Amino acid sequence: MPDVTAYGPGSAEPSFEAETLPLRAVSDDEIYRRFVDALLDHRLAPGTKLIEDQLAQAFGVSRTRIRPVLARLAGEQLVTLTPNRGARVARPDAAEAREVFEARRLIESRLLELFMEKSPTRCLADLTACIDAEEAARERGDRQSAIRLSGDFHLSIARATGHETLARILSALVSRTSLVLMAWGPPQHVPAAGCGCHAHRALLDAMRLGARAQALNLMREHLDEIEGSLHFCDVSEKPVRLRELFRPR
Numbered sequence: 490m491p492d493v494t495a496y497g498p499g500s501a502e503p504s505f506e507a508e509t510l511p512l513r514a515v516s517d518d519e520i521y522r523r524f525v526d527a528l529l530d531h532r533l534a535p536g537t538k539l540i541e542d543q544l545a546q547a548f549g550v551s552r553t554r555i556r557p558v559l560a561r562l563a564g565e566q567l568v569t570l571t572p573n574r575g576a577r578v579a580r581p582d583a584a585e586a587r588e589v590f591e592a593r594r595l596i597e598s599r600l601l602e603l604f605m606e607k608s609p610t611r612c613l614a615d616l617t618a619c620i621d622a623e624e625a626a627r628e629r630g631d632r633q634s635a636i637r638l639s640g641d642f643h644l645s646i647a648r649a650t651g652h653e654t655l656a657r658i659l660s661a662l663v664s665r666t667s668l669v670l671m672a673w674g675p676p677q678h679v680p681a682a683g684c685g686c687h688a689h690r691a692l693l694d695a696m697r698l699g700a701r702a703q704a705l706n707l708m709r710e711h712l713d714e715i716e717g718s719l720h721f722c723d724v725s726e727k728p729v730r731l732r733e734l735f736r737p738r
């Protein structure tokens with residue numbers, strides 16, 4: 490797998506070449522899941538060109554099998570499809586990034602309420618295990634696992650509520666958050682390498698105590714903090730006046 494995380498202005502355009510898998514029946518769901526995993530692990534950078542032929546070869550399937558997967562990813566705003574220009578990993582702009590966090594604050598507040606109404610002890614234990622595993626991954630320098638486990642914490646809360654619709658929406662938003670952090674996260678993006686175990690532990694403590702208002706505040710603060718770590722380049726914010734820029738001197 491090539492390192493595609495170095496994509497940026499002036500650098501060579503990355504393209505995604507998935508490792509060639511042994512030929513066997515691979516389901517559309519599995520192809521989709523491997524894409525999403527690569528996004529969540531920060532192995533697949535925003536803007537990466539997705540060449541159908543290469544993907545078809547990598548997965549040992551025909552191009553016609555790749556297209557619906559790309560369409561599904563496009564439906565979740567994880568991929569952009571442009572006529573005659575093909576598919577690319579989406580690169581959320583500043584406004585989209587803010588929308589992602591606004592949507593997460595709304596949805597995760599509700600999911601947290603639903604979770605706490607049920608207060609399933611087993612699920613609290615699962616969340617503890619998730620944080621422990623993330624911490625262990627960080628300690629051994631396994632950044633990819635740490636990123637995945639930090640997202641799992643949020644998705645585990647959603648799954649435990651049994652609210653299929655909100656859980657699905659959140660799943661797509663967590664994947665988009667990964668793209669946002671890759672595009673706009675701080676250079677070393679420690680928050681991008683997960684949310685930080687400390688915030689999750691504080692939240693879990695409040696959940697365990699049944700402190701609903703405190704837990705909701707902590708969730709909102711946690712998402713605010715991640716959003717606050719983003720640095721949007723001036724270039725993307727300021728409209729460039731081309732006529733002024735190229736005015737004869």
Ligand SMILES: [Zn+2]
Pocket residue numbers: 639642643683684685688689711
């Ligand atoms: Zn988090």
